[in-house]
Every structure is written in structure tokens, then in C-alpha cells.
Amino acid sequence: MKKVYLGLLGFAMAGSVVAQQPRTESPAQEYGLREAAPVERVEKPVQSGQRDVLWSEDFADGFDGPNGTWTTAGANGDIWEYTTQIQAACWSGGADAAAQMSTRENGFMLFHADDFNCINPGPPQQFNQDPLAGELISPSIDLSDQPAVLLSFEHWFRHCCSAMFEVWVSVSNDGGATWTDYNVTGNTPANDYNENNLHSVNISAAAANQSDVLIKFVWNATGSSSHYFWAIDDITLEIPPDDDMALEGTPVYSIHDPTEDMWDNLEYSVYDINQVRPLVFSASASNVGATEQTGVFLEVVVSDGAGYETTLTSGSLNMPVGEIATFTLDPYTPPSTPGTYTVTYTINQDQEDANPGNNSATRTFAISDGEFARDGGALSAFVNLGLDEYWGGNGFYFTEAGSIHCIGGALFNDSEIGAFFDFELRAFSATGLDFVANTDLGTVTQSMLNGSGGNNFTYLWIETGAVPVFPGDEYVPMFHHFGGAEPVYVGINGTSPDFSSYVIAEFETQSCAPCYTTSTYMVRIGMSEEFCESMIEEVEEPNSVASLEKVSIYELFPNPTRGITTVEYSLLDNSRVVMFMFDMNGRIVYSNDLGVVGAGDYRHELNFSNLAAGTYTFSIKVNDKHETKQVMIR
Template sequence: MNQRYFLLPALLVAGSAMAQWANSVPARKDFRAATPSRDHIQAIPAQENDSRDGGDVIWSEDFANGLDGNNGVGAWTVSGPNGAIWRRKTTGPLGAYTAVTQIIQSTTAANGFMMFNSDSANCTWVGNTPTALPTDQFTPWEGSLESPVLDLSATPYVELQFQQRLRYCCDNAPHYVEVSTDGGATWPNRFAVSADIAVNAVSPTQTRKVNLSCAIEGSPSSVKIRFRHDGDMGTSHYQWQVDDVKIVELYDADLRVVSASASAFDLDLAATYDSLRYSLFPFNQLRPVPLNMTVLNNSTIPQDGTVANFTVTRSGTTVLNQDQSLGTFPLCPAEQKVWVNPSFTPPAEVGTYDVAFGISATNPDLTPADNTGSASFGVSQYDYARDLGTITSFEDGAGDGSVLILGNTFYIANATNLYAARVALNTGSEIGAIITAELRDVSQADFPIIATSEEVVVAQSMLGGNGSSNFTNINFNPPVALDAQMDYMLTVHCYGNIRIGNNGTSEEQTSFIYYISPTQGEDWFYTTTTPMVRMSFDPTASVGDFTSSAGVGLGQNIPNPSRNSTVIPYTLDKGASVVIELHDVSGKLVKRIAEGFRPAGSYRSQLSTQDLTEGLYLYTLRAGDVTLTKRLSVER
């Protein structure tokens, strides 16, 4: 079996999904909330000849004493209707769907850490054995872990650092750091700390950093910080582990590239799938790539002379090297998103395009290691892809040969013809099973089918294990016309026990599966693991015999033999006037199709054979001075 991905109910471009599978341990009623501390200490100001600089730890907590605190200031408290789910632990999470092996690997994990185990709380227990509640009884828990009050007036330019490990299901990420400057009476500032972690993904242990300077500006003397599991996000599972919390003084000059990307999809705002993370752009879909970086002024002063740089290279050749002046970068707002401007459209040159992002300022940066970012994408002549090219896992639905439909959404910028789907099949797929490709309308409920491909019988030669980049073509005959500026979904329908390769991370609600869920029955769900299902615009994809001369190519007609109609594929390296002629075996001209002048590109010409008698014929392509001929047969 494949690694289970816990796929979720599908909605259209904007929307959310109900919870599906999750794990839980019930909230213990003997949880003890420590008595709130009534006093707090002030961070020690620098003394003469005792300078402080960026990187100094102002305050820290390792949870060796749990809620009682081990920080020299005071105790932690829990709040919210389900705050008691926050507990000090020294062992990993346990629930109906969570394994203790998912324990945080923090610096001081051995002496304890704090955990919000929502998975555990959505279970019933017999001894140490959890049983998940029915899905309609899952609760999106709400609870916060609050620090003691801190006086940061001596050092108001600081960041929060902490280590965490988490997993969540089945709606929006519920993990937030919230900041109060009035001792906890109000919490006007909050920061998402898991937005980059996909739903149902088990995160590694990671160190998070949150700049607090703007949040505490003007009122740094009564600061509280809380880790909030927000029940309003609709998330019922799994767990959030937090440890080694620190408040660290900032440097005088420190710009940071927080994120860098060649995509810009936002589920809540997107009107199309144009800005998804595509791994391959075909020539006929090249368009501006939304290169962007998020930059943080993590300093104690504004930074003058700030410059953002975007550099794109292909096989060592620089394609773009663009500086953009940002002027003075203020302290607040501390974070800005910077887009490449003017926009960048890659050339029609096959290869991998590596993007380097950089930020600099007049003052030399004191932590230059975080001043850069990177991203990459590819350009292909015909393939349009979202996967990363080699199999790393697979999806087989219920794993028993029952219904399985799996695929990705794509945005078509320029009108074209879809000639084939390309799919990577994993070792262990049933030999002799049948697969088809289906083009679907992603704008309507249940994604109705627009066109269905030819059937393909699975053979051993089509399969590959982890690391394989073996793709199988599933041809549309005739090809399907795709409209410009439209979204489509391309799926593979499996008739038999098929394993479809995966590689990559899909944005939520952009890759989909239809199968029989063991908990929610037969339905559409979305997956954040990218299935290896691609669009192909190659007119020769299904042609085994393709002849070329002087920049003109002629493929075998499809289908051959033909009954009512057939398609003749051809390619032109440069523009030419094109004529297609059909002769019988005696040399008599039977049909003539004047295609007119065609610019360089790939084409398919539809030829009616309905009025022809059974037998052999010769079709000839005349493109400028080039003439190519092939045989076709007609059956009755």
C-alpha cells in the first residue's frame, strides 16, 4: 500500500473542506492550570561598558517545569474553552491516527515540551488504546498557552523564536502566535506559524521566528505571548508540539528573505489556476512567471538603499539579472512582498530555469545568510506539468481495484489542442488493466467530463518504481480544443488496481481524487500530494512513425485503419503554405485539403474517409518545396 494521504472533500476554486480522518486522545479532566503569576521582571538594560547587540537572548522557556515555568519570570497559563488540552509531555503524541514517533526533536525535548493533542481529544479510550469518534462528532478544539507578562521596554526590538512540530486536518491551519501589550486583556496582533505546511503533512521539527517589534511598538512594558489553537479554523486534528521559546534582541541591520517563489496562488483570492506552481511550461503556454519574494526588515532601524535582485539562469546562462530599488525599508510594516517588475516571461528554450532572489541595503547586513532565496521551474516543448518528474510515492485509492480517478487542474493561457495525457504508473499496477484520460470542467460541481481519451491497456514496460520518470501517453483522438484563459482538470480513470505515481506538493483544492473513502464513502476529495498526470500538446505523441525533411514533419494518421475519419499530424519548423492530397493506389487524386499558410508549429488535419471505399491510399503533405508521403488504409 502507499502512504495514506488523508484526502479531503473537494470544493471548487474557493472553499474549504470538512474534516475527514484524524486521531485523538480525550482531554484529561485532571489537567492543572498553574496560578497566574502576579509579577514580572524587566529585561536588563545594557550597562556602561557592557554592550548588548543583536542575537542576545532576553528571555527563554524550555518547559522543564511545565506550566509552572522555567524562565525566571513566572508561570504560564492556559485559556479558551479547551485550553486544558495543552499539557507538558516527554513522549510523542498518541491518538487513533497519530503515532508517538511523531515526537518533536527540539533542543531540550528530553526535559519536556508542551503539546496540544487535538487528535487525542477526539477519541474514546480504553486504557492506552484510542478509538476515533465518528466523524460527525469531531470537534475543532480551541485553546491557548499564555506566557507570563514580560516587560520589554528596555529592548523593544525583538523577535520570538520557538521550535515546533505539528500536523493538522482537515480545514485551515489553526496555529497562531498572538501578542498582547496590555497584559492579556486584548490580543490585537497575530501571526500564522504553519501556513506553509500542507494539510495532513507531518511537519519536521522546525524553528520559527516572529518579529515582535511592530506588534509591541508603543506599549512594550506589559507584553504577553500566547500559542493559540484557533477553533474557528474548523480543524479537529492532529497535534501541535511547542518547545524552547526565546525572545531575542534584533540586530541593527538585518534584512531577511522570508519566502521566495515562482508562483502566487491564493485559494481565497484566485479567480483562476493561472498562478499555480507549475513545474513545466510548454512553449505554447509561456507567459509571465510571478516571481516574488517576501522580505522582512528584522532590524532595529529602517534600512536605506534597499535593493531586491532577481536572477534567472538556464544551464549556467543568465537569462535575467534585474535589480529593483525599494528605497528605505521601514520598520513597520516590517514585511513586504516584492514582485519582479517588469515581469519576466521565459524564452521558448527547453531547460530548467533556476531563480535566485536577493535583498541588500546600504548598511552591511549582520546576518547575510538569510538574504537569499531560490526557486525553479522548467520549460518543455510540449509537456505541461505540476509534478516534479520522478516517482517518490504512489496513490491507489482504496487499494483494492475499486474506482479511482486522479488528476490536476491547469490554466490554459493560449488556445491550443490537447493531444494526450501523460501519466507515471508505479510498479505493482495490474498488468492488463485499462486506463483512460478525461478532460473535465473544473468550474462545475462534480467536474463533468468534456472529453475522454482512447483506452490504454497497462503493460509491464509502462511501470516504474521510485525514482522512475517513465511516462505513458493516453491519446485523445481526435485532439481536444482548449480555449484561452480557461481552467481545466485532466484526470486518469483507472479500471483495475492501478498505482499512479506522485511527486510534489499541490496547493489546496487544485489536485483531486475520486475514490471510496473508508470513512466518507465514494466522493471527490482534494490532495496536496501532486499526482504525476500531465497535459501533452505534442501532435506526434501517438505517432510511432514520423518522417521529417528540411524542417517539415509528417506523422502516421490516427486511427489507422480508418472508418469515418482520421487525423493527419504534421509539424513545421518555419511557416509555409500547406496542402494535403489523398491518392488511391492507382495515383488518382481522391481528396485535396488546402490548409493555407501555416506559421511554425504543430498541427493535426482532420480527413473524412466516410465516402471512401475500403483499401489502401497514399496521403501527401506539400509544405513549400517539401513533399512527404505516407500510406493509410480504410476499413468497412
């Protein structure tokens, strides 16, 4: 079954969902995503080495720098601004605290698409989705008699939400009549932040020995350009060292092609011990030095910190000045031993590198005796779709037979204590993302919640027992928000390739049944009883509302019923009372929030005549405890 569905065009849903829709028609975009707190960012030293600076700009004087005036162009060029702060706007909360440009205190240049399109950060949130285009252009620079030129600058960016969107730098040597474009994002995933604030690119081909050089920073107008920002500071033109290689973007440990239909090669953050599979390490590197580099190769070291270590290498090649190459290793299967594995990527060459600090990077993955996950494990944002019902989760591929015993997720701090939630297991069929099973009903407690960086996962048992899986099976575990007056927020961490994470929701103007998203839900699978038992805190029967003697609930009568039934209950204290009815798929089909009710005896007549015949579960919740009874409608 082709899992090709339209993406989410904007933070509120957009576009109808059509199976078999061409993959290139609609880039996915993030929806209802709010930063949980300032973005956690590991500070990295600027690796500029001992270079001879030919020209520099730190924007201390704004557009009117010491070398001349910077100008803007493009349909939205006036969005470029001189500032000392990245406003939170609708979707950039925490970005300012994480920006680490060396001289940011005296100001930097910013293209803030998020701020421009944000009408109201909410709630309720209002956000335009207008594609934007703007260019920031330097004054003319004389580089006569300079046989080699290295452009370096510090930047902090996030773009959304597809590979269709790019930002780049262009260089002209004829007053702007023609331009040479340079990729400056590496392979930073859409919907993610760049990892290092320093970027260097050898622009000798366009700028060396030229007397009228212009440098242009381009924010491109595509369907994905309405979101996030690009901050630029501390620009230098330097004489590059002879020998200097640099890693580009984020290296990977598994290569997934979104145009393929299977999820076997996704990057899973945690592999269940029985779902370990061959990994393919790959990284890109560029020659930013002044001379050709010979014998360039990628070295990968995998270690677990407990004695296991193995070293893998790619083939070698020679790289001319300015060339970017991607190195991919043969498949490697990690040991089936639980632990956290660190992957260190290093670019080596025959020559001694002048700046080895930008030649290495690390990634990590884990192997677990029972847990299977795709998220990064530290809550960085949360899904905020208001009070509407929705489902959200990630796709998983199974290489070996096993069983799914439980599903878990990380809940954000703002979730309502006492609110209901559950998880569902779904699978694609010819009709869509179909229901397979649901977990027990969960009730939010304080101990379940997470702030920024939290990794506290709440697991619930599959209600009808373990679901068997077989080699080649694919399932989507999903968090289920029932909707209503009590919100529950699930965390986000990571970026999902197109067509691998999904949301199901019905909104006033559009439908997602499902839509794909590039945000990775913090929703995980438990694949052993022992693991699930260790993660699930059993609720003893004495904790029910009846046994706590706060309320006495009697049988609904008549039961079975043809639609009209009566419930009687008695409260010993003033309590908030909410009534729910769930169908056999765990969906709320009736709810009635009675508010705070005083102590006493009560009788309520309930009309379920609009419900189809079948078996339902009636629940009456008193404060943060609930009691359930089965109801049969004829």
C-alpha cells in the same frame, strides 16, 4: 464556466457538491491522504546571529520551566502536550523524522490535532473532523528597560486546508486582558509544511519596556483546524540587532487568485515549451531589526545552470520596525529552452544586514519539450480512498494551440500488480466536469511503482488519438481508479489552490461530482508524440496471455447478444482469473474474480441483460496478463 464546487470537508468526503456555491462557504480539506514515508526535509541552519538573549525556554522541564509555569487555555487547551515525538496518527506519518528543532531531544510542546481526532489509522481509517482550539501561554516575563524585543522560536507545523485557518502568536502586556496578534506562518500554503524551523518576529510594539509580558501560541478553531500539528521549541527573547531583514514564508513565481475563474496564473512545475507564459515573482519580508531599514528591495536571479542568467529587481521602499511588506516584480517571460530554472530571491537594503542567512530563498521550475505538470515531481504521499472507484486530477490552462497525446501519473508501491487503471481527460461545462477522452487501459507492473521521493511516471496514449487544444482552453487530466479488489494508488506532491484540483467519487454518505481538493495529484500531460513515445513502453503482441500459451480464449458466442453470452477458455496452468467488461468510456460495468483456477477447459455463461445496448470491451485477465474482445449488446 465557473469551477466553483464544495471542498472535501475531511479526509472522508463531506458535503454535497453544488455548482455556483459561494467560494467562502466551505474550505477544502485533504481526503484519504497517507504519507508514503518520512517527509524529506532539507536541513537549514538556524540563523540567530550574535544576539543578546534576554529570556529563553527550551522545555527541558516540560510545563514547569526555569522561568515559571506554562499554562493552557481554550476549549481544547489540554491537547497541548510536552513530548519528544510527533505520533504518526492518521495523517502525520513522517513528520517526527523531519522535525529539526535544535533541542528536540529534551522535549518540545505539541498541539497534535491529528492525533486527537484519529480513531483508527486504518485500514479502514476512522477520523473525526472536530474543529479544535487551544492556547499555550507563557509565565509572566519582565522586560522593563528593554526598548526593543525580538521573539524567536523554532517550530514545525502543517495546517489544513484553506487560508481560512491560521495559527499565530499573541503578546499581552497587561496580564492577559488584551493581546496583540502576530502572523507566524508567513504565506506557507495550506496542507504544506513550513520551510524553515526558525521564526523571528519583532514584538517591540507590545513588549518593549513592559513588566508583565505574556506570550501565547494560538491554534485557532475553524472548519480547517481538525488536522495536523504544531510543534514549538527553543523560544528566546532577544535584543534585536539594528539592521535585520528576513524573508517571510515561501516566495512565488506566479500569482494566482483562487477567486478568479482561470488557471493561467497557477504555478506549474513543468511548462511545455509551447505553453511558456509570463511569470510574476513575489516575496514578503519583515523588518525584525531594531531600526528602520531604508532602500529595501527584492532581487530575483533566474538561471538554468547552463549559461543562462538574468537579474530582476523590484522598486525600493523604507520599512519601519516590525513592518511586513510584499514585493512584486513586473512580468517576466522565461526563454523557450528546455531545462531546469532556479529562481533565487534575495532581500536587500541600504544597511548591512546582521543575519543575511534568512534573506534568501530559492524556487525551481522546468521547461520541457513535451511535458506539462503541476506536481513537485517527488512522491511524498498517496491517495488512499480504499477500494472505491474515483477520479482525481489537476486543472491546466493552455496559452497556445497544441495537442494532448498522452497522460501520465506516478503510482505508489502498494498498488496491486496486475490491477487495471487508466487516465481520463475532462473539462468543465454547465453540467460539471465532463468526460472528453480516456487513455489506453493500463496494467500495473513492478517497474511502474514509486516509493517515497520517487519520480517514475507511467504514461498512456489517448485511446482515440490526440486531443487538440487552443488558447484559453482548460482541461483536467485525471487518474482513474476502477475500484474493486485490486487497489491502485496515485502519488501526491504539492499543494493546490482552491478550485484547481478535483476528485470525482461516490461514497455511501456523500457525493463528489466533483469536489475540489488542495492536494496536487502526480498526474501530467504529454504534448508531443516524441515525448510520449519516449515515455511509453510499447507492449508487443507476444506478451498477451494467448500468445504466451498459458490460456486459449475463444470468441464469446453469441456476439452480438441480447444479454446472455458464453465464453470458453482453456488454462494450461493454475492461474488467477478475473473477468471485466468496460463501456466505451472505459468504466468497469461488470467484474467477476474467479480466484485461482486449475488447469483445464472452462465455459462460463455471462448475463449482461442489465446493460444498455451498445459496444463494450470484454477482458479476461490471467495472473498479470489480459486478453480483450469486443462485445455488441443489442
